[in-house]
Amino acid sequence: MWHISGAHRGDVTSVAATGKIVVSGASDGGVNVWSLTTRELLLQFHEHKRGVTQVLVDVTKPHWVHSCGLDRALFIYDLKAERRVVVHQVREGAFHTMSQRLDSENEIVTGGADGRMLFWDCDVTEHVKLMSDPNRMGISSLQVSPSGRYLATGGEDCHVKVFDIQRDVLLACALGHSGGIQQVTWSPDERQLVSVGDDCCICIWNFFEEVE
Secondary structure (H helix, E strand, O other): OOOOOOOOOOOEEEEEEOOOEEEEEEOOOOEEEEEOOOOOEEEEEOOOOOOEEEEEEOOOOOOEEEEEEOOOEEEEEEOOOOEEEEEEEOOOOOEEEEEEOOOOOOOEEEEEOOOEEEEEOOOOOOOOEEEEOOOOOOEEEEEEOOOOOEEEEEEOOOEEEEEEOOOOEEEEEEEOOOOOEEEEEEOOOOOEEEEEEOOOOEEEEEOOOOOO
């Protein structure tokens, strides 16, 4: 079991790991990279002006790390170059969550306080695709399905929603929580979703793919 005292000056808000490193983000805006074997602090980044809400390691480039935060910024860090290499930012709507596509151009998808889901390509300054929650309520968690076709979201309105990314349509909207949803996750076979919420409940949903 790991225990690193004083790892950040603020609360740790997100952790991501590979077989070699652990990445942590915190409410102080810091992103730290640790060695999984020695627990040594390898790198520190302090690009965010407000708290970090999520960190993740790139699915195709393990030396790239992504972070998003309450300052409406999405950063990409190159661990080999030891510096930030990409910046994406919006004028409104803090980023609460993000996920990465395993297909297409491996875009990062962010979800935020304004109910928008923005798709970001590392080679393009502005977002390349926009989808919106029909209720325009804050999104606390989202995840792209393993196939890359679907996007599951959960947030303030207590509903789990599934969108078809290719067709830009809402496929399903289900209510099982009495409080805001904090996390949604796909099963590896894409047949189920798990959601957890402020109501202290864990919901497991069966997902049946549409037959065209």
